[in-house]
Amino acid sequence: MKRLPHILAGTMLSVSLVSFPAFAQQAGTPVETQAPNAPDQQPAFSGQTRAPQPPEAVSIQTEVVAEGLPHLWAMEFLPDGRMLVTAKQGAMHIIGTDGTAGPEIANVPEVLADGQGGLLDVALAPDFESSGMIFFSFAEPRNDDGNGTSVASARLVADDQGGGALEDVNVIFRQTPGYEGNKHFGSRLAFGPEGELYVTVGERSDAEPRV
Template sequence: MQISTRAIAGALLTATILTPHAFAQSSNESVVTQPPNAPSQEPAFENQTRAPQPDETVEVSTETVVEGLPQLWSMEFLPNGSMLVAAKQGAMHIITPEGEVGPEISGVPEVMSQGQGGLLDIALAPDFEESNQIFFSFAEPRGDGNGTSVASATLQRSEDGAASLEDVSVIFQQMPSYDGDMHFGSRLVFSPEGELYVTVGERSDTPIRDHAQDLTQGQGKIFRITPEGEPAEGNPYTDHAAIQGEIFTWGHRNLQSAALDGEGNLWTVEHGPRGGDELNQPQSGRNYGWPVITYGISYDGTPVGNGRTAQEGLEQPVYYWDPVIAPSGMAWYEGDEFPEWEDSFLIGGLVTQGIVVVEIEDGRVATESRVPLEARVRDVRVGPDGAVYAVTEDRDSGTSSILRLTNAS
């Protein structure tokens, strides 16, 4: 992708704009006040949806770090505090902590950017400071369609600010290919042991979405692979000749949020149908139900399948949202800036246009609150300074901004 000089010139550090938001209400009430899309559906246990708000009010100030960027999908902090960002159309840039945007990084492979496709997530190798290796997922154009793929590369930087990807290698491909432009996923998360979790979507259309329930197919899965792209040791199906050994869990819809908690456990949030976005703590070899069971309804107002929300052998979500938040990007909060958010996930909301904060206690959601940002949030990261950084997008202009959130309490 080529970005014009004019586009880069618009992506500059803006003046500091501090806007306080007090967002917590009462511990006895949910932050969600809209009626559900599926009012007859009941949660399976207490606080599985519409958990109460926390007792403590948090006042948040927002500062625009940079705006006018090409539409971003993800961001990752480099060890020096700079930000490596991925643009949907197929470009990467490095942005300094002061908001100065570097030139387009060369060496990014071709991406299929139509619909929901594009250059997706970025993850630094655990030994990045020594290896300069990065991993990224993207919608890969193929002769027989397209699919979510993962590549590794070495990030090389020169003294004049230019950067390039060297030794680019596609290490994993979601298979089979499909000629569609929906539900690619995808997030990349390294486990504490150094294996890479790869989340992918089920490609949305009927009947291919049913592949989420087929262990011989790669749609609607979480994969767990080595940095070389091989099945990780201990995966549940490595001894089954007909089953893809990279599979970790299955029965997912469109996974666009993933992060580790403070103990190194993987958590994900996936887009549900009209209602039914869900938070899970994926466990090896388990089936998370889509599209056999789900909360919410189809976009046309009819039930999904038989309209079931539970079935023996299929996992319940830890939490679900109806109406949806439209999740994208998440981070586990660790830092001194927001002590009120310790033991909480910060989840980007595309529809809710802000950050959703869910506090976790004993593997369940204890409270839910919201930070309104009046913008679609595509990714969330905790910076080295303890502040929270949100990647926002404006679909009308096709541009993104990066916001910095600090505690104004």
């Protein structure tokens, strides 16, 4: 899945250029030196949660490519160079190569836009150029059963106004059981080398739903 390296959510999209100046701290020393948050949880091996410091730090330079956007969560580059973005409040937009945001994509399902919930990740199907299929995750309201992370497939049909619609929307995964909370929905999507779709889900933060 390809993404812009840096997104300033809610205001603009920016691209990032990186350079690698020398890093003062000795390479190989742990990045994190504070005590673990959960001292009773033991790592599988010594240093498991203490990644070593890289030998060189990354310097980031940003360039704004689009402004005035809603609170964005994720994006994918379309084959023609435009960007398909998801907005937390439940909207999808196509961003033109000139940085102009098209109108909202029609037929996006209802989302729970509360706390950390909303319209979340998006991924193009490996055969997107021929099928037009996309997959997206969202915090789904479930009436009396709380809410949860769900994943849907749909066919993206673009129009000549910079927008378009989702067709054949189908929920293919629901995290169960539902829970009446608004945190830790997880929700990254990635395709494997054989076309399998990987989905991350959260533990919903509160102690009650954790297993």
